[in-house]
Amino acid sequence: MKSTAGSFKENAQDALKNQRLQKSLKVLGRGFVEKRAKARAALPEFDELCQQGQAIKTHTLKHLDLYLEVYEKQLVASGGHLHLAHTAADACEQILQICRDKNARLITKGKSMVAEEIGLNDHLEEAGLRVLETDLGEYIIQLRNEPPSHIVAPAVHVGADQVEADFRRVHKELPAGRDLSDPAALVFEARNMLRSEFINADIGITGANFLIAQTGSSVIVTNEGNGDLTQSLAPVHIVITSIDKLVPTLNDTSTLVRVLARSATGQSITTYTTFSTGPRRSQDLDGPQEYHVVLLDNGRTEQLAGEFSEALRCIRCGACMNHCPVYQSIGGHAYGWVYPGPIGAVLTPSFLGLDEAADLPNASSLCGRCEQVCPMGIKLPDLMRKWREKHHQGGGLPVLVRSSLTAWVIVAKRPRLYQFMTGIVMPLLAKLAGCKRNFRWLPLATGWTNSRDLPAPSGKTFMSLLKKHQREGRL
Amino acid sequence: MNGFVKNIRRALGVTASDPERLEVVRKHLDDHARNLIPERALRSHPELVDNFIKMLESVEATVAHLSELADVASEVARYMIVNDLAHQLKCGADKLIGEIDWSEQSDLVIMSGPATGEDVLSLTHAFAGVSETGTLFVASGPENPVTLSFLPETNIVLIRVRDIVGSYEDAWLKLPWGTRGPQMPRTVNFISGPSRTADIEQTLITGAHGPCHLHVIVVG
Numbered sequence: 001m002k003s004t005a006g007s008f009k010e011n012a013q014d015a016l017k018n019q020r021l022q023k024s025l026k027v028l029g030r031g032f033v034e035k036r037a038k039a040r041a042a043l044p045e046f047d048e049l050c051q052q053g054q055a056i057k058t059h060t061l062k063h064l065d066l067y068l069e070v071y072e073k074q075l076v077a078s079g080g081h082l083h084l085a086h087t088a089a090d091a092c093e094q095i096l097q098i099c100r101d102k103n104a105r106l107i108t109k110g111k112s113m114v115a116e117e118i119g120l121n122d123h124l125e126e127a128g129l130r131v132l133e134t135d136l137g138e139y140i141i142q143l144r145n146e147p148p149s150h151i152v153a154p155a156v157h158v159g160a161d162q163v164e165a166d167f168r169r170v171h172k173e174l175p176a177g178r179d180l181s182d183p184a185a186l187v188f189e190a191r192n193m194l195r196s197e198f199i200n201a202d203i204g205i206t207g208a209n210f211l212i213a214q215t216g217s218s219v220i221v222t223n224e225g226n227g228d229l230t231q232s233l234a235p236v237h238i239v240i241t242s243i244d245k246l247v248p249t250l251n252d253t254s255t256l257v258r259v260l261a262r263s264a265t266g267q268s269i270t271t272y273t274t275f276s277t278g279p280r281r282s283q284d285l286d287g288p289q290e291y292h293v294v295l296l297d298n299g300r301t302e303q304l305a306g307e308f309s310e311a312l313r314c315i316r317c318g319a320c321m322n323h324c325p326v327y328q329s330i331g332g333h334a335y336g337w338v339y340p341g342p343i344g345a346v347l348t349p350s351f352l353g354l355d356e357a358a359d360l361p362n363a364s365s366l367c368g369r370c371e372q373v374c375p376m377g378i379k380l381p382d383l384m385r386k387w388r389e390k391h392h393q394g395g396g397l398p399v400l401v402r403s404s405l406t407a408w409v410i411v412a413k414r415p416r417l418y419q420f421m422t423g424i425v426m427p428l429l430a431k432l433a434g435c436k437r438n439f440r441w442l443p444l445a446t447g448w449t450n451s452r453d454l455p456a457p458s459g460k461t462f463m464s465l466l467k468k469h470q471r472e473g474r475l
Numbered sequence: 476m477n478g479f480v481k482n483i484r485r486a487l488g489v490t491a492s493d494p495e496r497l498e499v500v501r502k503h504l505d506d507h508a509r510n511l512i513p514e515r516a517l518r519s520h521p522e523l524v525d526n527f528i529k530m531l532e533s534v535e536a537t538v539a540h541l542s543e544l545a546d547v548a549s550e551v552a553r554y555m556i557v558n559d560l561a562h563q564l565k566c567g568a569d570k571l572i573g574e575i576d577w578s579e580q581s582d583l584v585i586m587s588g589p590a591t592g593e594d595v596l597s598l599t600h601a602f603a604g605v606s607e608t609g610t611l612f613v614a615s616g617p618e619n620p621v622t623l624s625f626l627p628e629t630n631i632v633l634i635r636v637r638d639i640v641g642s643y644e645d646a647w648l649k650l651p652w653g654t655r656g657p658q659m660p661r662t663v664n665f666i667s668g669p670s671r672t673a674d675i676e677q678t679l680i681t682g683a684h685g686p687c688h689l690h691v692i693v694v695g
Contacts, residue, residue: 024676031677045513052510059503065483065491066500072476078659084479136683137674153674160676183675184682191684198684199592214504214656225670225685228625232662243483248503250656254643255510265673269608271534272685273665280661285567286589286620287661297479305486 001119001147003352005336008359015330024157025331028150032322035266036373043262050259050375056252057313057376061304067213067246074216078278080291088118091296095120095205095238096127098292102236104129104202108194110220110227111135112207113151113316114296115240116338117351120205132197134226136190143170149332151339152264152318157331160186194226204234204288208241209315210256211293214249217277218293221260221270228274237276237288242296244312250275256315259375263317303350308383311346313376320370320380326363335360342370342380349387358396361387422461430459504655509644516607516641523606527639528693530609534668535681536689540636544694548577551598551631554690555583560629565590566598569618571633589620590627597623598631601666603646604639604693608667611691612646615662624664630686632666636695 004011015021040046060067072082083098085091091114099107107129109115121131121142133142137155141148143166148154155163164180167189180186198204206227208218218239220227231237247253261267280287303309321327321341332340337357339347345360361384370380391397397405411418433439433456441449448454469475484491515526528538539550555562563584566572577583590597599619601611611632615621624630640646643665650657670685681687 027677031673043513045511048511049513056510062487063496063500065480065487065489066496068480068483069476070500070504082476084476086479134684135674136672140674153677155674156677158675160678163675183678184680186675187672187680187683191682194684195592214507215659217659223670224672224674224683225625226683228621228662228664229684232621232625243479248500249507250647251507251509251644254647257643258513267534268530269610269665269667271666271668271671273610275659275663275665276661277659278661281616283617284615284620284661285617286622287615295479297482301479301482301486304483305488 003337005357011334012330015334029328039262039266054377071213080278083294085296091118092123106201107131107203108201108230110206110230198229198233201234203236204230205238210247211245217275223271236290239293263319263375319373323369323373346383358391426457427459512642527606536668538691540693547575552580564596565594567619569600571600590622594627596629597627601634603649604634611666613664614660625685629688631690
C-alpha cells in the first residue's frame with residue numbers, strides 16, 4: 001500500500017474538517033468502547049486472561065525459531081505448502097506465481113491486513129487478475145477505491161447513503177427503482193452479488209489471526225462467513241500471514257480467542273472461528289484441493305531484535321484505536337498507511353522509516369488509554385516516546401522546535417533562573433488575561449489559540465506559594 | 476526455512492542447539508497445558524447446558540431441546556412449516572443424522588452431499604458444544620461437508636446434550652487425539668449464531684454471507 005503518512009498533518013486537518021467523517025467517528029467512539037466495557041465486565045477473569053495471553057505471546061516470540069520449525073513440520077505433514085517471504089515484494093510474487101500455475105482469473109479474498117501491508121490486490125490486478133474482496137466492509141471500500149480506515153471495521157468512515165450510491169453505481173444490472181434505504185437491504189444485495197463469485201472463484205485468499213505450531217493450522221476469526229466461503233469453495237486456498245501470528249498450542253489459542261473478540265467488538269466470541277489444517281482430505285467432498293501458506297517477515301525479525309519487539313505481541317483487535325482520542329478525532333485514513341491509531345503510530349515508523357512516519361508517534365497526548373485497553377499489554381505510549389527520542393536524536397525535528405527545546409532545557413536545568421523567569425512571566429500573563437482568565441489569542445501560541453482558548457496562569461508560581469505557606473507555618 | 480530461522484536466531488541472540496530452549500518448547504507442546512478456564516465453564520452439567528442455550532439465543536440463534544432422537548424429524552418438519560421453507564434438506568453421511576427416522580415425514584426430500592448454491596437448508600452435526608459462549612464445534616469431512624455450514628440460507632445443527640462441555644479446551648478433547656494433539660480434520664468450525672455484519676454504520680444485521688438463520692437442536 002502506498003503511504004501518505006508523510007503528509008499526516010494535512011491529512012489530519014482535512015479529516016477534522018470532514019463533517020461526514022466526524023459523524024461516523026462519533027458512532028465508533030460510542031459503539032466499540034461501550035461494547036468492550038460491557039464484555040469485560042461480564043467476564044470476571046478477563047484481565048487475568050489478558051495477562052496469560054501476553055505471557056503466551058512473549059514466550060512464543062522468545063522461541064519463535066523453534067515454534068516455526070514445528071509449525072512447518074506439522075503444516076507439511078498435513079499436506080500444506082509453506083512459502084517464506086522476506087519482503088512484501090517476495091510475498092506478492094509468490095502468490096502471483098501460485099495464481100499463474102493454476103491459470104487463475106478470479107480471486108476471492110477474505111479480510112487481511114497483511115495483504116494490505118504488501119499491496120497484494122494491486123500486484124495481482126496489474127497482472128490481469130480479478131480480485132474481489134468479500135468481507136462487506138472491504139467490498140464497499142474496494143468499490144470506492146479506498147484503503148481501510150480501521151483494522152476491524154474497514155468501512156467505518158462510510159455512511160449508509162454513500163454505500164447505497166456506490167451499489168447503484170456498480171450493480172447496474174439490478175432494477176434502478178429498488179429500495180436500498182435500509183442497511184439490511186444493502187447487506188442482502190451484497191450477499192446476492194457475491195454468491196456466484198464465491199462458487200466460481202479459482203483461488204480463495206484469506207489472512208490468519210493465529211497460526212498453531214502444535215497442529216500446523218491457521219485460524220480466522222470472522223462474523224460474516226465470507227472467509228469460510230472464500231476458503232472452502234475455491235479449489236485453492238492461500239493464506240497470507242506473518243510470523244508474529246504464531247501460537248504454540250490449541251489451548252493457548254483458546255485463551256487468546258477469549259480476549260480477542262471482547263477487546264475488538266465486545267462480542268464474547270465472533271460468530272465464526274475457523275481452524276484450517278491442510279487441504280481437503282481424500283474422502284472429503286468439498287474444501288480446497290490445495291492449501292498454501294505465505295509467511296511474511298517484512299522487517300519483523302529485525303523488530304524482534306530491537307526495542308519495539310513487544311509490539312509483535314499485537315493481535316490486531318483495534319481496541320487501542322477505538323479508545324484513542326486522536327483516532328476518534330481524525331479516523332484511520334489520516335495515518336496514511338495500513339495500521340492506524342496508536343499501534344500504527346508504533347508500527348508504521350518500523351515499516352516505512354522515521355522520515356516518512358515521524359509525525360505519527362508525535363500525534364499523541366500520551367494519555368495512556370491505549371495501553372490500558374490493550375489486551376496484550378503493549379506499552380504503546382512508551383514506544384511512541386521512544387520513536388520521538390529517535391526522531392530527536394536523528395535530527396529530524398524542525399529547527400524552531402529544536403532550538404526552542406534547547407532553550408527550555410537550558411532554563412529548566414537551572415532552578416534559580418527558572419524560578420526568576422516564571423516569577424516575572426506568570427503574574428504578567430495573569431494580569432494580561434484579566435478577569436476572563438483565558439487567552440483567545442497569544443503571540444507564538446496561535447497553533448493553540450486558533451481553535452481553543454488558552455487558560456491563563458493564576459499569577460503565582462508553585463514555588464512562591466510553597467515559600468509563602470512555609471513562612472506562615474502551614475506546612 | 477533455514478535462512479528465515481537463522482535470521483530469527485541472530486535477532487534473538489540464540490543458537491539452534493541450545494538444549495534448554497529445546498526442552499522448554501518440547502515441554503510446552505507435550506504438556507499442552509490449560510491456561511485459566513473461566514469459572515462459568517466449570518459448573519455442573521445442567522447449568523452448562525442452560526448457559527449454552529442462553530448464550531446461543533443471545534446471538535440470534537433459535538434452540539429446541541428434545542429428549543429423544545426420535546423427535547428430531549418432527550422438529551425439523553415443524554421448523555420448515557413455521558418458517559415457510561421448502562420441504563427439502565441437505566446433509567452429509569453423519570452417523571447420528573443417519574439414525575434419524577424420517578418415515579413419518581413422507582413429503583420431506585433428503586439430499587446428501589456438499590452444499591450447492593441452490594440448497595436452502597442444511598442439517599449438520601456438531602461434535603461438541605461449548606457452554607461459555609454458546610459455541611458449536613463442527614468438523615469437516617464426508618459426515619459434515621464444510622459448505623453445509625456456510626452456503627445454505629438456513630443451517631440446522633444437531634448436538635447431543637452429552638457433547639455440551641464447559642470450555643473450548645474440553646471441546647477439543649472430543650476429537651481423536653494423537654501423541655501431541657488432536658488429529659485435525661481440514662476444518663474445525665466454531666459457530667456461534669447466524670452470520671452477521673456491522674460494517675454499515677455499526678448497525679448489527681444478521682444474514683451476511685453465511686446462514687441467515689441458525690437453529691440448534693439439542694438432543695438428550
